[in-house]
Amino acid sequence: MNGFNPLLTDSAYDSEAENLMYQPLLWVTRNFTINYDLSIARKVVVGPQHRSYTVYLSQKWKWSDGVPVTTADVAYTYHMLMKLGPLYAGWDAGGFPQEIRSFTVLGPYEFRVVTKRSVNPKWFELSGLLDFTPYPAHSWKKYSIKEMNDNMTNPDFFSVVDGPFRLESFHAGRYASMVANAAYSGPDKPHIHRLVFRFLNSNASVFFALKSGTVQLGNLPAPLYPARSQLINDRISIIGPGWDFNYLGFNYANPKLSFIRDVLVRQAMMHAINQDLMIRVLGFGHGVRAYGLIPGNPPVYLSPEAKELLKQGAYDPQLADKLLDEAGWHRGPDGIRQKDGKKMEFTLYMPPSMVRGPTLLTEMFAKVGILVRLREMPFNEVYAKMIDPHDLHWQAVYLAWSQSSFPTGGSIFKCGGIQNAYHYCNPKMDALADQIRMDNGLDALYKFQNYFTEQQPVIVLPYMKTFVVAVKNLHGVKRAITPSGNFYPQFLWISHDK
Structure with a gap:
């Protein structure tokens, strides 16, 4: 965690904490429906031709200082996002602001968004309207963007909240401490008084913190799953896989990686990877195959073709060899593929805690003549390289991407997209993604995901389930941690007996 201002941060770790402090306009359930009991909005009315969205706010919600949550707070969010522009991490990921013609406050508890064209209501509600989460205008409006940046971790700045914690x-580098919001006006008030996120930098430190009881709830690092019998005071739950996708990503702007621009090479890489072996080794059998950007848990958005591919699998090293030969890359005397005097090789950056996966990939790629060099680097440093527009030297990364409730990947693969740190550009994919925004139903999403799987702009890797460890007197874990990986600690409670 590096900051707590949802207008300025872009990390899933930051968002996890921010979501505990600020109640969403629309609370999306694990089945991708809207729970209005937990939403700031009480209903959304879609107008003719799916171009107007009138949102009515519930009058029950109040900020922790007693001030009602109103459309003034929604308007503050809207105008701040327009002021931030592309500095906002979600810029255009859910259609904001490119799809929006107007935003109008109709009253203290009613506002309307009109789109420039007819859009898919389900996509816009689960993507576009989620950007309109209200933030405390009466507390924040006096600050400039610079002052907000200067106060990214200042508890005093975040003293006014409407979520269950503050x-x-x-x-x-050590910890973040949150306490229950005593004035929380929503249902399911927190049962625990304090929640501390400890930042531990190695698998060993996490394991010993769990074993000693220093940490009462945490993810057991997968490499240490065989040692789980030592955690005699804990229970282990196997959860997931999460609502995201794992991948091997490349820097398309690096001239040394020109070979990655050939779809035959990327397809060969997909077929060279034994995902079942990765699941056995990395997840001890607890994982599922993945070949596209649409998560399969639950499988509500998967195309028929995606379901069939998941069933059959794609591992075929002979086909990988054939595709690489077809692309003009042939094995040299040392077994590494060459073309025009250049070798097919790249350097892969990986966080220190994720060595085993890249090591397996290195071995699998070597069998088809691709040389991979591994280099450990802390996540923050890797990420800094990726988002630096002037750093075109990095080559490949081993990462994951969290999906939105209507999973399109946002702008991560869009030509010139704010989130596109890979410099990937495919106009056909952009056109298919744009069609999702306009067409009702799921057919457009099916076409987009099938084309994505064919193109493999990043090489998608299998999903691993998560081993969640909790002390025996901590209850409500399966409700607090959803199958998709969301964390709602207000549902946790502690008994006095172990």
């Missing part, structure tokens, strides 16, 4: 303290 920030108590933050110590960079």
